[in-house]
Amino acid sequence: MAVLKLKELSKKPDLLTGGHRMCAGCGAPIVVRQVLMAIDEPVIISNATGCLEVATTIYPYTAWKLPWIHSAFENAAATISGVEAMYQSLKRQGKIPADQKIKFLAFGGDGGTYDIGLQALSGALERGHDFMYVCYDNGAYMNTGIQRSSATPFGADTTTSPAGKVLQGKAQKRKDLTKIALAHGVPFVAQASPHNWKDLMTKVQKAMSIEGPKFMNVIAPCNRGWRTQTNDAIELSRLAVNTCFWPLYEVANGVATVTYNPKKNRRPIAEWLKPQGRFKHLFKPENEWMLAKFQELVDDNWRSVVNMHNNSHPGETIDPEEGKTW
Amino acid sequence: MKKVAMTGNVAVANAMRQINPDVCAAYPITPSTEIMQQFSTFVANGQVDTELVTVESEHSAMSACIGAAAAGGRVMNATSANGLALMWEMLYIAAGNRLPIVLSCVNRALSAPINIHCDHSDSMGARDSGWIQIYAENAQEAYDNTIQSVRIGEHPDLHLPVMSCMDGFIISHSIENLELLDDPQVRDFVGPYRGTTYPLLDVNNPVTYGALHLQDYYIESRRQLHEAHKRAKDIVVQVGKEYGKISGRSYGLFETYKMEDAEIGLVALNSAAGTAKVVVDEFRAKGVKAGLLKPRLFRPFPYLEIADALKGLKALCVLDRADSFGAAGGPLFIEVRSALYDLPKRPVTINKIFGLGGRDLGLDDLRKVFEELTTIVDKGPKSLYEYITVRE
Structure with a gap:
């Protein structure tokens, strides 16, 4: 694996070019660029319907300087599996050079991945295609106007889980898609965040060195849906990780590793929720229980991730309560 | 030329074996199941070069076919009834992206009530999807149409997906006497694949498939599909005549x-x-x-x-x-x-x-x-x- 040096990386061409028409301050294109920058081989992308797809390919323009296909919402994984199958077939038949290396990626938002695309993703992971699926998780159907998905956090005010006089935002907790992907027994699964580019890109490099299906879930703040500022995507990613809402970890060939432990940087979840308009109602006095419940959900999830780490690394265990000083 | 006795499904599977597509998707549904089942045996025995994608639904079957055809190779698949209905969204997308996928549709009634037997509600419902549709009276025609569909869809003036239909059970499961062409005859007739002008696998010439066409371009794209359909008639006749030369069975409209x-x-x-x-x-x-x-x-x-x-x-x-x-x-x-x-x-x-x-x-x-x-x-x-x- 090549060493990640900013100076070298800055010389790499942008395969998702500027002027792509994503909103100012969107986390998704940052994620895409970091993923692409970490890969040296030619890449082919299948993109689910969503913000990333509509905004980057308004005909007759395209922001992609690599082969790219969008076919529908729920099938980015099935579509890339067809592309990859054709590559395998033509290579085996000698119709393309044997040394032609190509990496296959699928990108989808949380709606296209956790919800409508889950079946196609599961099928492609099980079949063992040599590809990596990257979910950019902004926690709702942002492209259609901020509707709740199964990735939407507990309590979030969205247009289909509005905080009203009776209901207080989304009643359910999030689906843990990363662990669902892991349950397929695939060789590489990870969670990453764009604020920690080195961690994200190291994971991509590692994934690319492994043959078979890979899944990566990356938090991607959306200032429209989260109701935050356009300049805080990176800061909110950092807070999501330091509050343990979004643990950074990987499971590579069965070895689970927490790749970042917040320790003294650990913060209560309220610090991540506070700047986001979608959680405003959680700070009303009568909703104090919701904040407590949110913290509990976060702590439970962190403990379960740490537990996987500790089982894989009995000599370097992490204390899941470490840094919880408030 | 070989005289054989086989069901419509086995005849179509044999046409596929002789065509030797680069990628096929397989998902079972009565009465078309037997086609991909038989074809899987050809794959397992190394009789074809096909990469078989054993998908988890018909929606993913057509999605994988779309990805594979856009990647730049010959793609085939088979389905019936509710399977075709589940593909619906992707049928339009295959046609809109001008990908010459060949789909064998073994006609079966749509639910509800659920029924596994023949009618044409499945393919008739897909008649406005932009696919070419060809119908067969018997197993011989189903076999012949399968082979011709490849040539028709991949024709440089068309680049259209083709649905080759036969009656479920009545033809798919009845044993008939028919003639199979020799393998080299079929191979020569279909020729090398030429159905994707801009393959995704050509990484040195990157292209974007499936871009968003708004009010300023969508209708022109549909118009092109409309014009391609206008050209299809003559090509179907031309391919049917050519097929007659090698088989003794000419086909028209x-x-x-x-x-x-x-x-x-x-x-x-x-x-x-x-x-x-x-x-x-x-x-x-x-x-x-x-x-x-x-x-x-x-x-x-x-x-x-x-x-x-x-x-x-x-x-x-x-x-x-x-x-x-x-x-x-x-x-x-x-x-x-x-x-x-x-x-x-x-x-x-x-x-x-x-x-x-x-x-x-x-x-x-x-x-x-x-x-x-x-x-x-x-x-x-x-x-x-x-x-x-x-x-x-």
Whole structure:
């Protein structure tokens, strides 16, 4: 694996070019660029319907300087599996050079991945295609106007889980898609965040060195849906990780590793929720229980991730309560 | 050339083996299951070079076919009924992206109520998706059409997906005597793949598939699909003639049976045409000038040629094995009747919906239809559109 040096990386061409028409301050294109920058081989992308797809390919323009296909919402994984199958077939038949290396990626938002695309993703992971699926998780159907998905956090005010006089935002907790992907027994699964580019890109490099299906879930703040500022995507990613809402970890060939432990940087979840308009109602006095419940959900999830780490690394265990000083 | 006895499904699977596609998707659904099942054996035994993608649904089957065809190779698949319905969204996307996928549709009734037997509600519902649709009377035609579909879809003037249809169970599961071409004959006939102008796998020339077309470009894209369909008719005829040279069986837009001097006639798709031919012969023996037109190409619909072939009739019945609920007749009837509109003198035309969910169409049913046709020339039809083979 090549060493990640900013100076070298800055010389790499942008395969998702500027002027792509994503909103100012969107986390998704940052994620895409970091993923692409970490890969040296030619890449082919299948993109689910969503913000990333509509905004980057308004005909007759395209922001992609690599082969790219969008076919529908729920099938980015099935579509890339067809592309990859054709590559395998033509290579085996000698119709393309044997040394032609190509990496296959699928990108989808949380709606296209956790919800409508889950079946196609599961099928492609099980079949063992040599590809990596990257979910950019902004926690709702942002492209259609901020509707709740199964990735939407507990309590979030969205247009289909509005905080009203009776209901207080989304009643359910999030689906843990990363662990669902892991349950397929695939060789590489990870969670990453764009604020920690080195961690994200190291994971991509590692994934690319492994043959078979890979899944990566990356938090991607959306200032429209989260109701935050356009300049805080990176800061909110950092807070999501330091509050343990979004643990950074990987499971590579069965070895689970927490790749970042917040320790003294650990913060209560309220610090991540506070700047986001979608959680405003959680700070009303009568909703104090919701904040407590949110913290509990976060702590439970962190403990379960740490537990996987500790089982894989009995000599370097992490204390899941470490840094919880408030 | 080899004479064999096999089911329609096995015949189509053998056509696929001889075509040797680069990628196939496989997902089971009665009655088409056997095609991909048989083909999987060819893959397992190394008789084909195909990469088989054993998807988790028909939606993913068509999605994988779209990815594979855009990547730059020959792609085939098979399905029926609800499987085709689940593919619906992707059928339009395959056509819109101009990917020459060949799909064998083994016609079966759509739910509800659930039923596994033949009617044409599946492929008829997909008639506006932009796919070319070709129908087969028997296993021989299903085999021949499968091979021709590859050439038609991949033609540089078309680049269109092709749905090759045959009747579920009636043809798919009945053993018939038929002739298979020799493997090299099929290989030479289909030739090397040339159906994707800008393959995704050409990483040095990156292209974007499936871009967002708004008010300023969408209609032009659909217009191109429209124009391609206008070109398809001649290509279907040309490929059908060429196929005749290697097989002795030429194909056109439709088949006419005793239509030259016919006064009353039927229009029927697929296996019902076989039944109709027997009844035409019976009426001819009685001195009645009866005839049959069996459409082969349904999309694009060769309306000028069909009108011309039917112009001598005094009375006509179009048989539909599908309903278009609430419409002015079944899907085939609507097309045929519209085609006749510009004739200076039109036959009296009626429509019978028959055989839904595999209900048998007997000789007696068609005798009654012909008898009715002999009376309506003077009296006019008592009803334009009605069900037969149904319990009243």
